[in-house]
Amino acid sequence: MPPALLTTSLVNTIQIGSLYALMALGITLTFSVMKLPNFAHADYVSAGAYAALIVSLSGVLNPVVIMTAAFIVGALAALISHLFVFKPLEGRDVSLYTLILSSFAVGLIIRYILFLMADYFNLFDLRIAIPLRILFREGSLILSNLFAWVVPTSILLVIALTLLLNRTPLGREMRALANNSTLARVIGIPVERVKNHAWLLVGGLAGVAGALWGMQTAVNPLMGWAAVLSVFAAAILGGLSSFTGTILGAYVVAFSEHTVMLFLNFNFGVDLAYKPAIPFIIIIAVLLTRPQGFTQFFQRGGDLQR
């Protein structure tokens, strides 16, 4: 594998891995606090991307404003789906399977609302209108302004989330809820309020990830769904309970999809069309050999433990 190709693939790994991390953290948070593997998460990503697209098409090209709009729309989508679907279902004490199926349904509803809107306003396969340009170039190492937005934003949001969980009363309440929801209720934690905040956080992170993903690719109603397997693979690698493990899982998935895939293609002629199979392989391998993922390596206070 030529050094130039290796360098490019590693840059891609960091950039895409950071995006996967942003999306996967929300899945881990939802699973830990709400005990729900939420497949509608992918569609919060798409909703955020469309919010970002519409803001950028209106002429606002400030990435902070664009990401704020995406955060708000993603957060609202998540909160609404909680208030109108997941919370009433939890009240009826339905099984986990019912909740998973309902998350598919919520995702479908959001997706087809986006389809209707995109069809009516002709908003298919457009890109969030922030011009791409090279910021740094040294030999084969090329870093774009998108890299400069994606990686620091992801790192900052991850740090902010970790600080929120460790250093704030809300974070402590979320961790308490993640560890034992019954006990949390007994000791007087306002469970519903904490859940509402958690959903806002989950959707907001997904929305920002959607905005950044929409700068990387083209925006369409399926963009979140197209990434969902890679993102779930990252969350499963993280054991669905560890933030640190989830972030590491995101970079492992991105490394496999980019660097390992190119290595296999260059040295063994493995077709790049097999790239979508990599998350499947990771999920199956982890579930068969190490269902707890990286959890045992990162059992520290900063993570949400089941």
Place this chain on the structure above:
Amino acid sequence: MFKKLVILTLALAMLVMLGASIQAQDDMETYVLGVALPFTGSFGTFGQDFERGIDLAVAQMNAELESAGSSIRFETASADTEQTPEGAARALQTIVQTTGAQVVVGPLTTAEVLGAKQFADENGVVIVAMASSGPAASIPGDNIFRVIYPPDTFSSKAFATIALERGHQNMVLLHVDDAFGNGMKEQFITNYQANGGGEVAAFAYAPQSTELSTEAAAVSAALAGFGDTAGFFCVCFPGAAEAFVQVAQIDPVLTSVQWLGNEAMTSDEMLEDPGHAQTLANADFVTVSQSAEVTPLTPIFNADFVAMFDKDPGIFTNYAFDAANIAMLTMLAAGNDGAAVKSMLPFISNHYIGTAVQAFLDENGDQAIASYGIRRVAEDGSGFEVIGTYDGNSDTITYK
């Protein structure tokens, strides 16, 4: 008493009218026109727009039949192919088993058409596809008719010829991994190498991919390996085409070679992004796509479409309109019978001039008139300009 008589008389009159109406309805014959298109997936927007084109054709046909006093009416039965071969097979099965339809307009892509083929052939259902062009579906005697868009055996020759004319001694090709992309790849390599072209490095991407940075890196490395005389050929679907250009625009190798590409690269969305437009302009991007001529029916179709749906028709929507008209005209001539429609459809097609091109079918039931335009991006990236034509039937390129 008088009041009761009036009520009784009115009730009797209503019964008589209802009976007459039922009798009239019994005399009417309804032909079901199946519509199998991708209403979801990344081609959902095409599917929905194509369905509108078909609905317009059906509405106009029914209006004409009514004013002519005909007892035949058409109605549509739609199902989503989900943009997959399996989905297309399911869609066809659903339409046929629930409505008894004998003729289905669609599906969209060659992969979907091939997915639906077995069920169509085994059950005598006729498929009238409007945009499929992959050579893999060029099969004589089957139930598939591709009445508007010619197979890629023609355009692949044009692409190979242009690559050689540009002096590309080697080529790097990125293609979607499905019947269309694989067919174009094979045809292109055969034509390119048969006429003196060198090595072709081909990379496939999965049809559902939306992020193509790995593929761009691989293409860039292959181009760098070939040196200055290599060219790049992109055979991509919409969406993936934009995603590829997005990552390619900062790649020093990809932005220093000439590009060829299929018409998915020429969407309006592509040029709306100034970076994409400039990338294609710098790459001296050239595409070969079917010449859409303006017939007397074209402006009428456009106006009627806007009047009915309050929006402009999308790209190729008129192809769906034409395919539906060919299907309905054949059913009017042959009846609602798959075998009769299969036998009659080439005759009707060959006498049909619609909104874009004259239909004329070859022995495979495919469009035989291969008339293409060669277009490139204007230097300022503002649009595509026609720089020549390609006559696939005589294999002749003519530049302006």
